[in-house]
Amino acid sequence: MKISQLETPALYLDLDAFERNQKKMAQRLNKFKIDMFPHYKSVKCTTIAHMQIAAGAKGISCAKTEEAWDLAHAGIENILIANQVTSLENISRVASLAGCCNLTVCIDDEKNIDDLSAAASFYGTVIHCLVECNVGADRCGVNSKEEVLALANKIAESPGLEFQGIQAYAGQISHELDFTIREKVSIEKENYLKSIISFLNENQILVKRVTGVSTGSVQFRNADTVYTDVQVGSYAFMDASYGKLGLEYEHSLFVLSSVMTVNEKFVIMDTGRKSVGVDQAMPQIPGCNCEEINVSEEHTKLPADVLNAKVGDKIPIIPGHCCTTMNLHDYIYFVRDDKIIDRVEITSRGRSR
Amino acid sequence: MKISQLETPALYLDLDAFERNQKKMAQRLNKFKIDMFPHYKSVKCTTIAHMQIAAGAKGISCAKTEEAWDLAHAGIENILIANQVTSLENISRVASLAGCCNLTVCIDDEKNIDDLSAAASFYGTVIHCLVECNVGADRCGVNSKEEVLALANKIAESPGLEFQGIQAYAGQISHELDFTIREKVSIEKENYLKSIISFLNENQILVKRVTGVSTGSVQFRNADTVYTDVQVGSYAFMDASYGKLGLEYEHSLFVLSSVMTVNEKFVIMDTGRKSVGVDQAMPQIPGCNCEEINVSEEHTKLPADVLNAKVGDKIPIIPGHCCTTMNLHDYIYFVRDDKIIDRVEITSRGRSR
Incomplete structure (x- = not known):
């Protein structure tokens, strides 16, 4: 047919073009030893997620608890919910899912830590946690190194939770058409992150993971980056919006x-x-x-x-x-x-x- | 709960508010003996379509062949596809559906009449047809009374088709915030329609049905209107966009x-x-x-x-x-x-x- x-x-996918996109992204990231956690909010399809794993992705990022559920039940082993999980129903679900896969969530609120810890203790599971830093998207995330430290310490002391590091997603520059501005802001934000990581290190907090970065800003990461993994999504399909870049x-x-x-x-x-x-x-x-x-x-x-x-x-x-x-x-x-x-x-x- | x-x-529906909206629209239309064909593109739910029929709607308008299929198979008897049906697969489907309900489609193209006629003849059904007049939305529809007459005559002569009248939907003014402009354009377009109807009458074409009209322009219809029915949709739910009117x-x-x-x-x-x-x-x-x-x-x-x-x-x-x-x-x-x-x-x- x-x-x-x-x-x-x-709706159709040109497999040849998709596979070339996969290859290009994998080559870029392999060169700098950056892990790939492609964002599931772009693909919404476990078949495609598995194709991304087969092409070298270490795990999958997603935005919603229901998406994480779908991924875990499709056998994906490393899942990052690159978002806050705040309702009691979803907290209960992620605590349960954390027994089925290596599950990480983001945090920007103290009470949320108590709720996640209580649920993980109930299920006897471990939820990996990242503190979300606001790097200009002005949405979720905390705004100072002291807040990051306070939340990191609280996570480290909470049963059922394990502090992993930081999420810092500068969504505001993903679609910036001016290459120079995109590069400048992207590097500025990474430097800001470096200062936070130093501050945490000085306070005996080890940062194992730093995640973020979109299709529009992945080109500014190199061997010196603090990002351990990137959440690129649209590179797989591209669209008229990203086409302008x-x-x-x-x-x-x-x-x-x-x-x-x-x-x-x-x-x-x-x-x-x-x-x-x-x-x-x-x-x-x-x-x-x-x-x-x-x-x-x-x-x-x-x-x-x-x-x-x-x-x-x-x-x-x-x-x-x-x-x-x-x-x-x-x-x-x-x-x-x-x-x-x-x-x-x-x-x-x-x-x- | x-x-x-x-x-x-x-997503939830406040039934009390929805029922008051239904009642207000029915009262307005009953006063002027205008039939109601609420637009299914707004509700997408056969349960709600049946509630609209129970509240006095004569039938249901929809935009797509798949929607008409859902409505017919949920027992709705009068269905208007307020749109062109042009693919051979969909033409075949509407010809079949026309045996299950009273089905009407819109036409703005000569070859489309041949295709619909061939399919209706194959199924032994009758498809009711409206010629679509462009009244300013600049989308589908023909632009002169001569074109309307030519298509109406061709429909009347085609086996399996029955000419019913005209569709004229002035979508461009539905969300016009200025009441005076909305009223002025709406009345102008109705006067243009009257001239087309006179022209068709002079040429021995009887116009039984004139349909169109949105939530934003229904208030300008009165006992003198040429519209036999209206395709209001958003009145049932309202939204922030229509809220501004x-x-x-x-x-x-x-x-x-x-x-x-x-x-x-x-x-x-x-x-x-x-x-x-x-x-x-x-x-x-x-x-x-x-x-x-x-x-x-x-x-x-x-x-x-x-x-x-x-x-x-x-x-x-x-x-x-x-x-x-x-x-x-x-x-x-x-x-x-x-x-x-x-x-x-x-x-x-x-x-x-």
Whole structure:
């Protein structure tokens, strides 16, 4: 079966491009002995997570307890929930999961440590903990070295918990278009991290792990980095948003769409915001540099002069944002050349708890 | 079980507010003898569609063939696909479905008529057809009365098809904040429609049905309207986007969220763009007029001074856009006062073909 025979909208992965992206990222990280924990919020599919492990990833990062549950039950052994786990129901779940895999969570709150410790003690498990440092995303995380030390000490003293190190994710620069600014801020934040690590060392706290770093900032890590592992996600698929940064990775994820109306001014396709993520950028058509793509709930509109098409034509779309696109589909087609190889379940679509 | 005991993010419907919205819309339309075909793209749930039929709706509008399939197989008898059906697979499906219910589709292309006619003849069914007129959304639809006449004549002559009338949906003014502009454009477009209908009558084409009209423009329809039915959708739930228009309907749809980080500057909650639709507006917190809400992939951030909260608190969020929010969840909780009444499947989430 060929790509053009899929019913639309249809999400598909170009396996050749995906594998080249995997290889490029692995080569970059191997060179500097940095571990890879690709972020599951981008792929949401345990089959793809296993392909990433096979390509050299040491473990998988994720954002939600439900995602960690899916990963553990699919046999992934090293899982980082790169986020706070604060509800009692989820704390109980991660304490249980910590018995099934090597599980790490992030912490920025003192009471949270008590709750995690109580749950881990109840299950007789050990939860690995990172203190989250705010490095400019201004979201979760603490804002001073003294706070990091206080939380690290408290974790170290809490039964069922083990202090591992620091999470520092500078999400604010991931999509910064200006290379110089992206590089400058990225290095500044790493220097800030170095000062925190020195302070912890001076206070007899050993930092075994420092994690963070996105597809947009991985190029600034080298052999001297303090980061032990990176949480890159979008490199695997790329999307129109990251496409603007001119990175070395290829677009491998597409939403096949059908042309449904053609007139003098516009071409209208059958893919809307319920099938393609547009929250970070508008989608693009491969080989067609178009600034005027418009996506409404069920339609994609582009000017007639950028695409020579007739009703019924099937056109691939590069998603504006790969992560939210994966979350809209129940399954993804794997393709090689023009051929459908497999239809795979997006196991963790909608798993947001 | 109480609302605050739900695990988060959790989508819920306040049944009292929803029922008051249903009643208000039914009263408005009954007064002018306008039929109600509420749009399924907003609710995506056959249970809620049946509640709308019970509250007086004559049928249900939808956008996609998969949605029509779900509605027909849930026993809904009058279904309007308020959209073009152009792929051969979907044409075949609607021709088959037309034997199971009273099914209507929209047309703006000559070849599409041949395909629909061939499929309906194959199944021995009758597909009701509307010609779509572009009334300013600049998406699908034809742009002159001569084109409408040509398509209407061709439909009338095609075996298995029955010409019913016109679809004219002025989506471009649905969210226009200025009442005067919304009213002016809405009336202008209706006058344009009247001229088309006269032209068709002069050419011996009887227009039995004129459909269109959204939650934002239904207030401009009265006893003199040419619209026989309206496709209102968001009135049922309302959202932050329509909230800005000051309409008479209440917010009935909420995403319950947990506070996960509190610091001097921000409150962070566990609901992101994978659980709440933000494509038409940012969400709002009930009773908290906040312009600075920020939603990333897994987090909602608001300034600390607008919400007095601690980690673990559960806070309802009014979605930015109700239609895309429904499409992100597998089920919805029905609540009355503070009590969970039921957990209902969002049957057509992800059904975008």
